[in-house]
Amino acid sequence: MNLGIIGCGAIGTDVAKAADAMKEIKKIYLYDINKKASKALCKTIKKGEIQNVTDFLNDVDVVFEGASQQAVMEYAEQILKEDKDLILMSVGSLFDDHFRKKLEKIAREKHCKIYVPSGAVCGIDGILSAGVGGLNEVTLVTTKPPVSFGKSFDERTVLFEGNARDAVKKFPANINVAASLSLAGKGFDDTKVEIVADPVATRISHKILAHGAFGRLRVELENMPNPNNPGSSYMASLSAIATLRRIIDPIQIGA
Ligand SMILES: NC(=O)c1ccc[n+]([C@@H]2O[C@H](COP(=O)([O-])OP(=O)(O)OC[C@H]3O[C@@H](n4cnc5c(N)ncnc54)[C@H](O)[C@@H]3O)[C@@H](O)[C@H]2O)c1
Known part of the structure; x- marks a missing residue:
């Protein structure tokens, strides 16, 4: 090949x-x-x-x-x-x-x-399977150290709450993860996204929360940066x- x-x-x-x-x-x-x-x-x-x-x-x-x-x-x-x-x-x-x-x-x-590819998130397989039986809700919570947003915060601050389509307009750096999750599950308009700056966080983390006919799913990943590009997981x-x-x-x- x-x-x-x-x-x-x-x-x-x-x-x-x-x-x-x-x-x-x-x-x-x-x-x-x-x-x-x-x-x-x-x-x-x-x-x-x-x-x-x-x-x-x-x-x-x-x-x-x-x-x-x-x-x-x-x-x-x-x-x-x-x-x-x-x-x-x-x-x-x-x-x-x-x-x-x-x-x-x-x-x-x-x-x-x-x-x-599932890219910088995990749990896409579960979302795909769960979608067959019907998903009630899918939420992505992305947490980054404040420096990733070029800002400083003293406490955990929610910067965005809304759907995936609006999230990528305001935070294009989060676009790939929100897109993979939306395509696998409930689509861009019905996938909820929360973007958080947390001074306690040292890594970029993505948490997926979902529930539906299958039960409840919670997956959290803390990403190490790519050795050749710190901006890429x-x-x-x-x-x-x-x-x-x-x-x-x-x-x-x-x-
Ligand atoms: N799906 C995910 O979860 C996920 C995660 C990380 C990155 N990405 C995406 O994957 C892509 C690559 O990421 P990376 O970290 O390797 O980036 P990178 O910046 O390290 O490398 C990108 C390379 O592509 C080249 N390039 C850019 N536009 C091009 C074009 N039109 N034709 C040919 N070459 C072009 C650049 O010159 C560069 O060498 C980016 O679009 C990034 O947003 C997706």
Whole structure:
């Protein structure tokens, strides 16, 4: 299997290095608008080759996007129209209902898949299963040290309470987590979001609370930063690599 990677930053680098060690992957095409980034990554792996997206599309089975929402807007349609599966990290791009439905339509017609890794949150499998039986309520509570908001607070302060759609307008840095959760569960308008600045917090944490016909769910994750990008959670890279393994492996675990 051949892999194309768009975005050779923190997550793209972790995925490329992991893919380089997977015997099922023969070739890894790399593209980044910043040529220095793709060149630097290419030097560190054995199966890498730098090419433009349009040039490598013919020769790949799966494309991994770890770049930006802009990159998704630019390449997703083209990738799917070429019958290639897409793993998409910049999931905030799917907030646009019109754009998301367009991608879904192409993927259906072309019999290919858009994989959205769970990223910097956990519990997405539970939310997916619970949704089948009906979810009454899903809430995301994101807590960050005040410095993450560029502010200082002496006590725990709730900065936002509302739905996911409004949360991402006011706090775009939280966009990917809110988008994955909304897509898995009750959608952007009915997923509640609380954003908290807490001087006691040392890490970015995401707590998911849900209840429905299945019972009650509570999942909390404290994220370590990616060693190559303190603004990115290490878990996001790990979930991207796990998604790639999921595509390759015959046994599919989880909802
Ligand atoms: N789903 C999640 O939970 C989750 C978690 C963390 C990050 N993300 C998203 O994943 C993406 C990558 O994150 P990262 O931490 O690796 O970022 P990063 O800044 O370390 O790397 C991004 C790379 O993509 C390149 N790039 C940007 N726009 C591009 C384009 N149009 N075409 C080609 N290359 C482009 C940049 O030059 C950079 O090298 C971001 O969009 C980020 O918001 C998602």
